Amino acid sequence: MKTIIRILSALAISLFLLHTSCREEESEFIIATPGESLVANSAIANLLQSTSMNDGSDDNIIDGSSCFNIELPVTVNVNGLEIIVDSKQDFDLIEDIFDEFEEDDDFLVIEFPITITLSDFTQVPINNFDEFEDFVDDCNEDRHHNDDIECVDIKYPIAASIFNSKNELINTVTISNDKELYTFIEDLNEDLIVNISFPITVILSDSTELQVSDLEELEVIINNAKDDCDEDDAHDFDDNDCERCTTGQLSDILLGCSDWTVDKLERNDVDLDDQYAGYRFNFMTDGILSVDSNDDSYSGTWEISGAGNSINVKIDVSGLADFNETWNLHEIEQEDDDENEVELRLGEDRLSFESECN
Numbered sequence: 263m264k265t266i267i268r269i270l271s272a273l274a275i276s277l278f279l280l281h282t283s284c285r286e287e288e289s290e291f292i293i294a295t296p297g298e299s300l301v302a303n304s305a306i307a308n309l310l311q312s313t314s315m316n317d318g319s320d321d322n323i324i325d326g327s328s329c330f331n332i333e334l335p336v337t338v339n340v341n342g343l344e345i346i347v348d349s350k351q352d353f354d355l356i357e358d359i360f361d362e363f364e365e366d367d368d369f370l371v372i373e374f375p376i377t378i379t380l381s382d383f384t385q386v387p388i389n390n391f392d393e394f395e396d397f398v399d400d401c402n403e404d405r406h407h408n409d410d411i412e413c414v415d416i417k418y419p420i421a422a423s424i425f426n427s428k429n430e431l432i433n434t435v436t437i438s439n440d441k442e443l444y445t446f447i448e449d450l451n452e453d454l455i456v457n458i459s460f461p462i463t464v465i466l467s468d469s470t471e472l473q474v475s476d477l478e479e480l481e482v483i484i485n486n487a488k489d490d491c492d493e494d495d496a497h498d499f500d501d502n503d504c505e506r507c508t509t510g511q512l513s514d515i516l517l518g519c520s521d522w523t524v525d526k527l528e529r530n531d532v533d534l535d536d537q538y539a540g541y542r543f544n545f546m547t548d549g550i551l552s553v554d555s556n557d558d559s560y561s562g563t564w565e566i567s568g569a570g571n572s573i574n575v576k577i578d579v580s581g582l583a584d585f586n587e588t589w590n591l592h593e594i595e596q597e598d599d600d601e602n603e604v605e606l607r608l609g610e611d612r613l614s615f616e617s618e619c620n
Contacts, residue, residue: 299457299477300422302450306481313484314443315381315410318401323353323360324370325394329401330378333385337373341366354595381410382448383441411488416443417463417471425455466490504591507573509566512591512604516545516564519602519619526605526614527584534584543615553579562586575606589613 300307319328324338324347335348340359345352360368375389378397388394420443424433437443450456461473464480466487474480516522522543527534541555545564553560562579573591589606596602606613 299455300447300450301456302447302452302454306477306484307447307450309411309481309484309488310416311444311447312409312411312488313414313416314440314447316379316383316440316444317410317412318379318381319412320350321353323356324372325378325398327398327401330380330386330397332372333377333379336376339369339371339373341368341370351597383444411484413467413490414484414487415465416440417465418443420462421459422446423457423459426453427455428453504571504573504593507570507591507594509569509573512566512573512575512594515594515596515602515604517547519617520544522604522615522617524614525603525616526612528610528612529584530611538584551577551579553582585613587611 300310316331317328318325318330321331322328324336325332335346337344337346338356339345340356343359345355347353347356356370372391372394374391374394375387376394377385377387378394379385386397388397419436419438421434421436424435425431426433435446437446458477461475462480464472464474464483466472467490472483474483522545524535524538524541524543527538538555541553544552544554546552549563549565551562551564553562558581560579560581562577562582564578565576566573567576568574568591574588575591576588577585579585587608589608591604592607593605594603595605601616601618603614603616606615
């Protein structure tokens, strides 16, 4: 009997040592991953949380605030027209209404109740204008302290393993969007050892994709890129000023698409676009501009110069004096449905070309 007890005791000790050894090896494996362990309140954790914050600037034309979004759909009255906004494309519709006339007083009225989403993804019901104005005022008072980073995006999904040193539990998670990443980092504490599964991919503001090998590299990339773009946090809606446009970008789109039509032509407060319905403009690489209608053909030249907000487009077509000016590029729009628009301005005069091409 003593022999059996000794054998059982030795077996129990062996199993305990084996379990302890496995746990130590498991812990060492989780801990010993330089550059991959995400620690609460570290520099890279704070950068990732700022990168994953909810960006409230895309609907500034409605709420005038970059600290939160209004949840869609929302009903608004724009210059007397009722619009149900159920997608971001409707923001452009509102801006088009505002831009239609230069001298009128534009107004937008929100129909309450609404729900807003804050930068930490908290949702708050708003029942009336007074409650809404309180949030807008608080945001605008703090407008120079917007912590979100919009010039870098994480390409999801990303995976992470979590070891809790307090209860020795191990878990793996898959993070699929900004809200999940923000909440994940918000819940980090000193008892957790988190290893990101690298490589991961980040997307810069110019759509460049970079593959990242560890947290140290990720920290460098975010720090270098976080101020590389216009985060569009201005509280005025009319801020599509082509600050980041280039002559190459404009040239590529004009040459890459054919049969441009006149979407808008306004000269000296007179709308002329109907007069040029059916006219097709084709921009050539040698600076030649050809224009065809059902009845006539015209030939002229086009030339691009300048940079940023001061890109100029000189048009000179014999027989089409309404177009012949050195226009300033105001905006380039490229929609998902392959509809492209180039908007030119000269004082209060307007000229917009549009084309549908891939």
